[in-house]
Each structure stands twice: as structure tokens, then as C-alpha cells.
Amino acid sequence: MNSAALTTAPSRTLNRWWYVATGFLTLLFGTTVVNVLFNVLGKPMTAEFGWERSVISNGLSVETIMVGISIVALGILIDRHGPRIPSALMAAIFGTGLILMSVVPNNQAIFYLICILIGAGAGAVNPIAHSTVVSAWFSDRRGTALGILMAGLGACGVLMPYLANWMLDLLGWRGAFAVIGVLCTAIPVLVYTFVTRMPPEHDAERLTARANGRTAGESLLTLARQSRQFWLLSIAIFLVSSATFGLMSQVVPMSTDKGIEQGTAVTILSILSLSSLGARLLTGYLLDHFFAPFVASGIFVACGGGVYLLIAADSVVPLILGAILVGWGLGAEGDVAAYMTSRYFPKHSYGRVLGFVYFLYAMGSAFGIFLLGQLYSATGSYTAGIVPIIGMVVAAIALLLCMGAYRYTLDHESVEAAPGHSNPAAAATADR
Incomplete structure (x- = not known):
């Protein structure tokens, strides 16, 4: 395919x-709304019902597991049917689940069922659909475009705690779930229905394959058997997600347990998310100019230091610094996953x-949340999590450094068929 077509050709109606922008x-x-709401609204919710804190963290783990399942299902549906219709339907399920949380009774079984419903639709409000669209439209500045897209997750983490806290004071935790649930239903569904489109050339290839009784591209099973990069990238993202999301889910209770006021703890959580927002933009820019595994490894080294500070520190300043460093890792991993997938696997x-x-990524989030929750229950603190969480970050760095040279150029051609791509450095810069 002509790379210039994907780089410059506009859609029929949109630049x-x-x-x-609409993906953002x-x-x-x-x-990210779910993590924030459970952080901010979890305490008043458990106080009203007389539940243990672990009920909320277990619900978040259940929801996160379902997120992972819904993401896999949506990825398959996107490659077969395009991103628009499957994503709109799943986004509606996600928002409906949040709205139902506003009327949940004092019944843990129903609470967990609603968590399952939220997770079942959450694949559509993860980056996968929009990353697929953006990667298809951008040959040049793909890293930057993905970074801006992913910054929406960081912006959610920055703004949503304040919105949730304000709604909590104004309407109570039930009203907060209801209002935010309506927003999380309407906005994604409208975007997918009226804006989201793949390039015409991409859709034509997909439809041609379907007309011939097959699906374009290689199957997951084939890639899992033949590509070591498939497992290196997947496991690395699992490990980093366990570390970053595990900590993010506990920032507010972890901080208040150390005597930090609730408002300050929410601010620390927002700083973590703000840091991830900046990291997504910076990482996107760096991915356009440097070899992706090197970029990710440098950021994750800093993240390891943040893990230590966030768990071990007991005063505001080092907690803020730890939140900033963990936010760097949290922000980088989504960009890295989306970009590296486009450079190591067929379009x-x-x-x-x-x-x-x-x-x-979602399973790692669930595992990290579960791990910290269990460590807290067993020891009464989060200190025991320092060694395993830092160990996971170090292991992820080692795996990424084993990825090797890119297999595909920015215009989706196989590196093996393109001259001048004999090493990672060349592969990283030859398309620019």
C-alpha cells in the first residue's frame, strides 16, 4: 500500500x-473513571453498607478481569467488522453499569454483578479501538498522535477525582455514580457512532478478506506460536501494569492511613494522574525519535524509584514525588503497547x-490490586509490597530490552523486505 495515501488522505468529512481529538x-x-470512582466513593459506600474495604477492592479486581476479556473480544471484532458498531454497543453497556451502581442495594452479590457488567463494556472505553484507528491513519507522527490520544486517560485521572469529590459533596456517592455514568454513556457512544472511521483502503482490504471467507492478518494463535515479541511485550506490560495500577488503586487509602487528610490524598492521586498525562505526551514524542524499548526502559527505571517512595514515605513531599514517578510509568505503558504493536505485528x-x-494489561491491574489488598489484610500496611512490585518493574525492563529490531516500518511494510533496517537503531529511524 502507498504510505502517502495513509499519511495525507483525509476521510470524506474529517481531518x-x-x-x-475525539478519541481523547x-x-x-x-x-480510568472506574478506578477513580472506587477510590473516591469507596469509603462512603462501605461506611453506609458496613462492608470491609476489601469488598470494594475485590469488586475492582472483578471489573478489571472483565475489562481484559472485553478488550480481547473487541480486538477480534474490530479486525473483523471495524471499530464503530462493536465499540458503540460496548460503550453503552459500560455507562449503563455505572448508572446502575447508583442504585445498588446493600447486597454484595449484586454489587459484584454490576462490576462484571461495567467490565464487560469497558473494552470500548479503553484505548484499543481508537489506537487502531489512529495507527491506521498516521504513518508520520504516529507516536505523537498516540500520545495525545492516550493523554485522555491521564486527563481523566486528573479531572475525575475532583469531579467525583464535588459530586460526592453535592449529591452523595449515589448521585455521583449516576451523573458520571450518564456522561460515560453518552459521550463515547456519540463519538463511535458519528465520528470513528478507518481509512478506506484499510476497510477495503478487510472486506475483501471477508468476501473470500477469511480474516485479514495473522491469527493470535499463529503469532503466539511464531513470535517471541508477542510474549515479551505482553508479559512486560502485565508486570508494569501490576505495579502501577496496583498502587494507583490504593493511593487514597494508603495516604490517609499515614495520617494524610482526605483532600490531600485526592490531590496526590490527581498528581499521579497528571504526571501520567504529561508522560503520555512526552512518550509519544520520544517514540517518534528513539527506539521504543529504550524509551520505555528509561521511564520504567524512574517508576521503580517512585514505587519505593509511594509505599515507604509518610510525608506529603516524598509521596508527591513518588506519585510523579509512578505516573511516568503509568503514562508510558499504554503508549508503548500501542506503538510497539504497530511496529512488531501485521497491521x-x-x-x-x-x-x-x-x-x-488489565490482568496485571487486577493482580496488582489483589496483591496489595491481600498484603494489607495480612500485615496491616502496604510496606511488604515494595520488593515484589519493584521486582516486577525490573523484570519488565529486561523483557523489553530483549524485543530486538522492529519488524514493520511505519508504512506497515515488512522490515525484511525493506533495505536499511539491519539493526534496531536503523529500524527506529529509517521511516523518518
């Missing part, structure tokens, strides 16, 4: 940057591969 808007009201397998990577 390609609109797909970035979707993620602003996307999956028509992008949705499936990224869906599986984000599945392990």
Missing part, C-alpha cells in the same frame, strides 16, 4: 486529527494483538 474525549470519560492483526496485550 485525521479529529480521530485523535472518549478516554476522558473512559475506563490487520493490530486489533487482536493489542487486545491481547491490553488483556494482560
Whole structure:
């Protein structure tokens, strides 16, 4: 395919940057909302019902597991049917689940069922659909475009705690779930229905394959058997997600347990999210100029230091510094996963591969949340989590450094068929 076509050809109605902007808007009201709401609204909710704190963390773990399943399903559906219709339907399920949380009775079984419903639709408000669209439209500045897109998740983490806290004071925790749930239903559904589109050439190839009784691209099973990069990337993202999301889910209770006021603890959580927002933009820029595994490894080294500070420190300043460093890792991992998937795997397998990577991303989140929750229950503090969490970050760095040279150029051609791509450095810069 002519790379210039994908780089410059507009859609029939929109400049390609609109797909970035509307994707940002979707993620602003996307999956990060659940983590924030459970952080901010969890205590008043458990206080009303007389539940243990572990009920909320277990519900978040259940929801996160379902997120992973929904992401894999959506990735397969995107490669077969395109992103628009499957994503709109799943986004409606996600928002409906949040609205139902506003009327949940004092019944843990119903609470967990609603968590399952939220997770079942949350694949559509993760980056997979919009990353697929943006990667298809952008040959040049793909890293930057993905960074701006992913910044929606960071912006959600920055703004949503204050919105949730304000709604909590104004309407109570039930009203907060209801209002935010409506927003999280309407905005993504409208974006997917009226804006989201793939390039015509990409859709034509997909439809041709379907007309011939097959699906374009290589199957997950084939890639899992033949590509070591498939497992290296997937496991690395799982490990980093366990560390970063595990900590993020506990920032507010972890801080208040150390005597930090609730408002300050919410600010620390917002700083973590603000840091992840900046990291997404910076990481996107760096991915356009440097070899992706090197970029990710440098950021994750800093993240390891943040893990130590966030768990071990007991005063505001080092907690803020730890939140900043962990936010760097949290912000980088989504960009790295989306970008590296486009450079190591065929374009028509992008949705499936990224869906599986984000599945392990979600499983890592669930595992990290569960791990810290269990450590807290067993020891009464989070200190015991320092060694395993830092160990996971170090292991992830080692795996990424084993990825090797890019397999595909920015215009989706195989590196083996393109001259001048004999090493990682050349592969990283030859398309620019």
C-alpha cells in the first residue's frame, strides 16, 4: 500500500486529527473513571453498607478481569467488522453499569454483578479501538498522535477525582455514580457512532478478506506460536501494569492511613494522574525519535524509584514525588503497547494483538490490586509490597530490552523486505 495515501488522505468529512481529538474525549470519560470512582466513593459506600474495604477492592479486581476479556473480544471484532458498531454497543453497556451502581442495594452479590457488567463494556472505553484507528491513519507522527490520544486517560485521572469529590459533596456517592455514568454513556457512544472511521483502503482490504471467507492478518494463535515479541511485550506490560495500577488503586487509602487528610490524598492521586498525562505526551514524542524499548526502559527505571517512595514515605513531599514517578510509568505503558504493536505485528492483526496485550494489561491491574489488598489484610500496611512490585518493574525492563529490531516500518511494510533496517537503531529511524 502507498504510505502517502495513509499519511495525507483525509476521510470524506474529517481531518485525521479529529480521530485523535475525539478519541481523547472518549478516554476522558473512559475506563480510568472506574478506578477513580472506587477510590473516591469507596469509603462512603462501605461506611453506609458496613462492608470491609476489601469488598470494594475485590469488586475492582472483578471489573478489571472483565475489562481484559472485553478488550480481547473487541480486538477480534474490530479486525473483523471495524471499530464503530462493536465499540458503540460496548460503550453503552459500560455507562449503563455505572448508572446502575447508583442504585445498588446493600447486597454484595449484586454489587459484584454490576462490576462484571461495567467490565464487560469497558473494552470500548479503553484505548484499543481508537489506537487502531489512529495507527491506521498516521504513518508520520504516529507516536505523537498516540500520545495525545492516550493523554485522555491521564486527563481523566486528573479531572475525575475532583469531579467525583464535588459530586460526592453535592449529591452523595449515589448521585455521583449516576451523573458520571450518564456522561460515560453518552459521550463515547456519540463519538463511535458519528465520528470513528478507518481509512478506506484499510476497510477495503478487510472486506475483501471477508468476501473470500477469511480474516485479514495473522491469527493470535499463529503469532503466539511464531513470535517471541508477542510474549515479551505482553508479559512486560502485565508486570508494569501490576505495579502501577496496583498502587494507583490504593493511593487514597494508603495516604490517609499515614495520617494524610482526605483532600490531600485526592490531590496526590490527581498528581499521579497528571504526571501520567504529561508522560503520555512526552512518550509519544520520544517514540517518534528513539527506539521504543529504550524509551520505555528509561521511564520504567524512574517508576521503580517512585514505587519505593509511594509505599515507604509518610510525608506529603516524598509521596508527591513518588506519585510523579509512578505516573511516568503509568503514562508510558499504554503508549508503548500501542506503538510497539504497530511496529512488531501485521497491521490487520493490530486489533487482536493489542487486545491481547491490553488483556494482560488489565490482568496485571487486577493482580496488582489483589496483591496489595491481600498484603494489607495480612500485615496491616502496604510496606511488604515494595520488593515484589519493584521486582516486577525490573523484570519488565529486561523483557523489553530483549524485543530486538522492529519488524514493520511505519508504512506497515515488512522490515525484511525493506533495505536499511539491519539493526534496531536503523529500524527506529529509517521511516523518518
